[in-house]
Amino acid sequence: MIVRKETRVLVQGITGKQGTFWTEKMIGCGTQVIGGVNPKHAGTEHVGVPVFASARAAMEAAPFDLALMFIPPAAAKDAALDAIEAGAKTLVVLTEHIPLQDVLTMHAAAKAHGARIVGPNTAGIVTPGEGFAGIMPGHxxxxxxxxxxxxxxxxxxxxxxxxxxxxxxxxxxxxxxxxxxxxxxxxxxxxxxxxxxxxxxxxxxxxxxxxxxxxxxxxxxxxxxxxxxxxxxxxxxxxxxxxxxxxxxxxxxxxxxxxxxxxxxxxxxxxxxxxxxxxxxxxxxxxx
Known part of the structure; x- marks a missing residue:
């Protein structure tokens, strides 16, 4: 749950306004962002990194350790399960107002796959001088x-x-x-x-x-x-x-x-x- 220079980060929802803004800030202070996810923009580049159709596709092309979620509540469960089943070690879930049943499903899946969830409704994690993942002003x-x-x-x-x-x-x-x-x-x-x-x-x-x-x-x-x-x-x-x-x-x-x-x-x-x-x-x- 402590982000390091070598931590490889995937940004789910990278092409949205908040995903774009914070990804640029993360990259600017040294965070190793390997790409993002948006099925509608798969195969393109955004803020200098590739966009994939899913976390599974990203893991095959550019393995990552941490998935950062800029995902609306209704889609959060599916995005989390995608990242967990792809092999993410950590999920930083920024989203709030996720239905409780969905949150419980996410936690159960993380436990079954040996992944850690930080959040939901977190502002993220920061290691000054190394990188950050989230919406804290780590830059x-x-x-x-x-x-x-x-x-x-x-x-x-x-x-x-x-x-x-x-x-x-x-x-x-x-x-x-x-x-x-x-x-x-x-x-x-x-x-x-x-x-x-x-x-x-x-x-x-x-x-x-x-x-x-x-x-x-x-x-x-x-x-x-x-x-x-x-x-x-x-x-x-x-x-x-x-x-x-x-x-x-x-x-x-x-x-x-x-x-x-x-x-x-x-x-x-x-x-x-x-x-x-x-x-x-x-x-x-x-x-x-």
Missing amino acids: NPNIFQPGRVGVISRSGSLGTLVCLNLTRAGLGQSAFIGIGGDPVIGTSTREALEALDLDAGTDAVVIVGEIGGTMEEEAAEYARGMKKPVVAFIAGRSAPSGRTMGHAGAIVTGHRGTYNSKRSALEAAGVAVTDLPRDIAEAVASRL
């Missing part, structure tokens, strides 16, 4: 700079703000992992935390969480045994119970998934939890 040096702080975020906008503050503080990032804000996602906060804990280029980790679900509590269980310092911010402290706030997954039911339960679990595990995003960089610097 912007004011926001992303090579460093040794890993960032995990359910929110793309909050993740961007945190990375901006880390860069301004002279810390930079080893990797950014946007896990997505839907209720059912393929990569959890804990799984992303485990990956960054094992990453030799990461010295500290920032978790940008939010109310809803129990991912932060589960991540706290793992953080308890980490030697690397972990700093967290949880959005939604003032959100009313029972109301979805922002992401579809940011809804509190009963006493589970509340701001207080998440903060208490993280602090009990030795994680420093800040009141505001602007305090994260200082908290990280003081623990490195």
Whole structure:
């Protein structure tokens, strides 16, 4: 789930407005984009790379590791299955509002084929100095700079703000992992935390969480045994119970998934939890 210079990326939906814009940005900062998919434009070139009729056709002509999906909700399941069955190791699913049954089918197929899904409703993944896949501004040096702080975020906008503050503080990032804000996602906060804990280029980790679900509590269980310092911010402290706030997954039911339960679990595990995003960089610097 950490993109590298050698990661070969296929862009599904490459010829659309967003697919075109972000593919150009990815290529411009070193991402190895091997091609794209659009059945109507198969056999042509777009932004300097070949366009294929399917992920299977792309895999035969130009093998890839990661499939990045600029695909509308109704077509997301078929695109994901195409990439998974073609042999993609990772799918970065930007799409939101995918029908739940389709999401479950995608996850089942990924598990059966040994693939990892990041998302749905993710902003993507970034490794400054190596490349990115998604709609995070990985091409912007004011926001992303090579460093040794890993960032995990359910929110793309909050993740961007945190990375901006880390860069301004002279810390930079080893990797950014946007896990997505839907209720059912393929990569959890804990799984992303485990990956960054094992990453030799990461010295500290920032978790940008939010109310809803129990991912932060589960991540706290793992953080308890980490030697690397972990700093967290949880959005939604003032959100009313029972109301979805922002992401579809940011809804509190009963006493589970509340701001207080998440903060208490993280602090009990030795994680420093800040009141505001602007305090994260200082908290990280003081623990490195």
